[in-house]
Amino acid sequence: MKATTIHAPFDIRLSDVPEPTLLAPTDAIVRVTASCICGSDLWPYRGENPITEGSRIGHEFVGIVEEVGSSVSSVKPGDFVIAPFMYSDNTCPHCQNGIQSACSTGGFWGGHDHDGGLVDGGQGEIVRVPLADGTLVATPEVPDESLVASLLSLSDVMGTGWHAAVAAQVSEGDTVVVVGDGAVGLSGVLAAHRMGAARVVAMSRHAARQTIAREFGATDVIAERGEEGIAAALELTKGVGADAVLECVGTDQAMKTAIAVARPGATVGYVGVPHGIELPLRDMFVRNVGLAGGIAPVREYLPQLRDDVLSGAINPGLVFDLEIPLSEVAEGYAAMHERRAIKTMLRP
Amino acid sequence: MKATTIHAPFDIRLSDVPEPTLLAPTDAIVRVTASCICGSDLWPYRGENPITEGSRIGHEFVGIVEEVGSSVSSVKPGDFVIAPFMYSDNTCPHCQNGIQSACSTGGFWGGHDHDGGLVDGGQGEIVRVPLADGTLVATPEVPDESLVASLLSLSDVMGTGWHAAVAAQVSEGDTVVVVGDGAVGLSGVLAAHRMGAARVVAMSRHAARQTIAREFGATDVIAERGEEGIAAALELTKGVGADAVLECVGTDQAMKTAIAVARPGATVGYVGVPHGIELPLRDMFVRNVGLAGGIAPVREYLPQLRDDVLSGAINPGLVFDLEIPLSEVAEGYAAMHERRAIKTMLRP
The missing domain is CATH 3.40.50.720 (NAD(P)-binding Rossmann-like Domain)
Structure with missing residues (x-):
C-alpha cells in the first residue's frame, strides 16, 4: 500500500510500504477515507524537529474499519470511524480522568506501540489502529460525503x-x-x-x-x-x-x-x-x-463533537481550504508551509 | 493612639500616631480587638522588601466599629467586623467577578488610598477603613472570645x-x-x-x-x-x-x-x-x-467562612500558637522570624 514518509527537511514522499495486519487482539485495520496535514507536521518538514529517515507521518484520519482483533467490541468491519491524533486505552486512570492524551499505554501515530509494533501514520491508505476500543469513535452509519471534512477535523484541530x-x-x-x-x-x-x-x-x-x-x-x-x-x-x-x-x-x-x-x-x-x-x-x-x-485529549470530546457535526450544530470542516489526492501529498505540505493553505485534506 | 511602625530591617516599634478620623463618607473607624503578624510582614522585617522608614504595617485585624461615614450602610457602631487583608469597593467589575484583590479602587493597608489619605496598618489600636461597605464583614453579634482567633484568621491565612x-x-x-x-x-x-x-x-x-x-x-x-x-x-x-x-x-x-x-x-x-x-x-x-x-480575594470568601467559624464547622484559629500584647509586637516579629511561632496574635 501507499503511505507518506519523510526523509529529510522538505522531502516528503508517497512510498510503497507493507500492508498492515492485526498484531494484537485489540487492533483494528482501517482503510483511510480522508486524512490531512497538521501544522505540527510542518516542524519536521521544516527541519525544526529531528527526522528519522523514511518514517511514517500524519496523525489525523477517518476511515472504514476493514478488520478487527478478537477482543475489539466497540467497532466492526464497515463502520465509519474517527481516529484521535493519539491512540489510548480509555481505561487507565488518566483516561478515566478525561486526559486520554496522557494514557499509560497510548501513544502517537507513526511511532511504535508498547509491544514494539510499528504504528502506521495517518497519511496513508490503510492504518493499523492499536487499542481500537479505546481509540476509535464510530458514526451510527457511513456519513454523507459532505460531512467527511467536519468529521476529519475532529481528529485534531x-x-x-x-x-x-x-x-x-x-x-x-x-x-x-x-x-x-x-x-x-x-x-x-x-x-x-x-x-x-x-x-x-x-x-x-x-x-x-x-x-x-x-x-x-x-x-x-x-x-x-x-x-x-x-x-x-x-x-x-x-x-x-x-x-x-x-x-x-x-x-x-x-x-x-x-x-x-x-x-x-x-x-x-x-x-x-x-x-x-x-x-x-x-x-x-x-x-x-x-x-x-496542554496536549488535547481529543478522544474525550469525540462522541459529543461527532454528534454536533451529525446534527449540523457545528461545521468545523470549513478550516479545510485545499483538498488534493494523497499522491500529491508533497504539494500539500508545500502549500501549508508557504501559507497558501490553512489546512490540506488528502484523499487516498 | 499606638500603632506598629517599621523603621529599618529588624526595627519594629509601637509608636504614638494621630488617631484616625473619617476622611470620606464611605469610611469607618474600627477599634482593633485583635490583629496579627503575617509571613509577608517578615519580608520588610528581614530587609527583603524596601522599607519606608516609619511606615505603618500589618494587614489582618478584627474589631468593633466605632464610627461610620454618612454613606456606610452595611456596618454600624458596635458591630464586630472582620477586615480582609485588602480593602475593596466590592462593586467594580473585578469585585463583581469575585476578584476583590484586583479592585479598581481598593488597596493595601498601611499605604494611601485613592484620595491620597493615609490608610492605617492593622497592627494598631484604631484603623480607618476606606470603602467600609465593600471591605468589612460583620458578625450577627459580638462573638465569644473563644472565636476571635478563628475569625481573625479569616483576614488572611x-x-x-x-x-x-x-x-x-x-x-x-x-x-x-x-x-x-x-x-x-x-x-x-x-x-x-x-x-x-x-x-x-x-x-x-x-x-x-x-x-x-x-x-x-x-x-x-x-x-x-x-x-x-x-x-x-x-x-x-x-x-x-x-x-x-x-x-x-x-x-x-x-x-x-x-x-x-x-x-x-x-x-x-x-x-x-x-x-x-x-x-x-x-x-x-x-x-x-x-x-x-494569586493574591487571594479574601473578601469574596468572608461571609461563607465567617458562617463556618460561627457554626463550628471550621476552627482555623488553631494556627495561632503565640498571643502577646501589642506592646510586645517587636518580640512577635522576632518569634516568627526565628520560627519559634507559626503565627502571632497581637492584643491591643
Whole structure:
C-alpha cells in the first residue's frame, strides 16, 4: 500500500510500504477515507524537529474499519470511524480522568506501540489502529460525503480548539478572546461560540481566516498584534479584559498577548505547543490569571463533537481550504508551509 | 493612639500616631480587638522588601466599629467586623467577578488610598477603613472570645488557604496534596478537608505543624522534601498523582514539587508569592497540569467562612500558637522570624 514518509527537511514522499495486519487482539485495520496535514507536521518538514529517515507521518484520519482483533467490541468491519491524533486505552486512570492524551499505554501515530509494533501514520491508505476500543469513535452509519471534512477535523484541530475552550472554562455569556487564526484558533472560535460565549473576539490579520472566524461565530476581529492588539482587546472589553482567553499559537508573543487581555480571575486555555515562552508569573499572580491546557485529549470530546457535526450544530470542516489526492501529498505540505493553505485534506 | 511602625530591617516599634478620623463618607473607624503578624510582614522585617522608614504595617485585624461615614450602610457602631487583608469597593467589575484583590479602587493597608489619605496598618489600636461597605464583614453579634482567633484568621491565612483550594478546583472525594506547612498551608489543609477531599496529604517536617495539619483533616503527612517528597506523594497515589495540589510557599522548589505531584489534568492552586520560580512549562503542557491562583480575594470568601467559624464547622484559629500584647509586637516579629511561632496574635 501507499503511505507518506519523510526523509529529510522538505522531502516528503508517497512510498510503497507493507500492508498492515492485526498484531494484537485489540487492533483494528482501517482503510483511510480522508486524512490531512497538521501544522505540527510542518516542524519536521521544516527541519525544526529531528527526522528519522523514511518514517511514517500524519496523525489525523477517518476511515472504514476493514478488520478487527478478537477482543475489539466497540467497532466492526464497515463502520465509519474517527481516529484521535493519539491512540489510548480509555481505561487507565488518566483516561478515566478525561486526559486520554496522557494514557499509560497510548501513544502517537507513526511511532511504535508498547509491544514494539510499528504504528502506521495517518497519511496513508490503510492504518493499523492499536487499542481500537479505546481509540476509535464510530458514526451510527457511513456519513454523507459532505460531512467527511467536519468529521476529519475532529481528529485534531476541532478537538484541540475545543480543549482550549474547556481549559479556559468558557461559560455562557462570556467574552472570549482567541489568539491565533490557524485551523486550531479558528476551531477555538467555533468552540467558544458553541459553548454560548456572548462575544468571541478573533485576533487575525488574514482576510480569508477572518471570514472563517466570522462564519464560526466571531463577533469581533482584531487585526493588530502585540501591544496594539492588546490595547484593542482591552478597549473592546472596556478595560476589564476577557472572561476567558484561548492561546492557540505557542509563541511567547501569543502567550503574553493572551495573558495581558485576560481579566483578573480569567484562565488562559493554551494548546499551542510552547516554544520559547517566558511566563509573566508575577503579573499572573497579581491579577489571578490562570493557565490551563496542554496536549488535547481529543478522544474525550469525540462522541459529543461527532454528534454536533451529525446534527449540523457545528461545521468545523470549513478550516479545510485545499483538498488534493494523497499522491500529491508533497504539494500539500508545500502549500501549508508557504501559507497558501490553512489546512490540506488528502484523499487516498 | 499606638500603632506598629517599621523603621529599618529588624526595627519594629509601637509608636504614638494621630488617631484616625473619617476622611470620606464611605469610611469607618474600627477599634482593633485583635490583629496579627503575617509571613509577608517578615519580608520588610528581614530587609527583603524596601522599607519606608516609619511606615505603618500589618494587614489582618478584627474589631468593633466605632464610627461610620454618612454613606456606610452595611456596618454600624458596635458591630464586630472582620477586615480582609485588602480593602475593596466590592462593586467594580473585578469585585463583581469575585476578584476583590484586583479592585479598581481598593488597596493595601498601611499605604494611601485613592484620595491620597493615609490608610492605617492593622497592627494598631484604631484603623480607618476606606470603602467600609465593600471591605468589612460583620458578625450577627459580638462573638465569644473563644472565636476571635478563628475569625481573625479569616483576614488572611484562612481566606488565602481557601483560595488555593478554590483555584486548585478541589472537589468532593479528591486526593489533595498541600505543599507548605506555614499558616496558609495548614489553612489549605483545612479548606481541602472542608470541601470534601477524601485524602489530604500535608507536606510538613515540623512535628507541631504536622499535629495541626492532622487536626485540620490531613490524612497523610510527608516529611520528605524535593525528589524524595515527590516520590512519596506519587507512591501514595499509586503513581497517578493528586487530583488537586495547593502550593502555599512561593519558592521554586515548592512549585516544582507541586507540579510534579499533580496528576494529568490537575490544577495547582498557588498562593505563595512567587520568588524565583521557573515553571516547567513543557512538562505542564504534556501532562495538562494547570496553574491558577494569586493574591487571594479574601473578601469574596468572608461571609461563607465567617458562617463556618460561627457554626463550628471550621476552627482555623488553631494556627495561632503565640498571643502577646501589642506592646510586645517587636518580640512577635522576632518569634516568627526565628520560627519559634507559626503565627502571632497581637492584643491591643
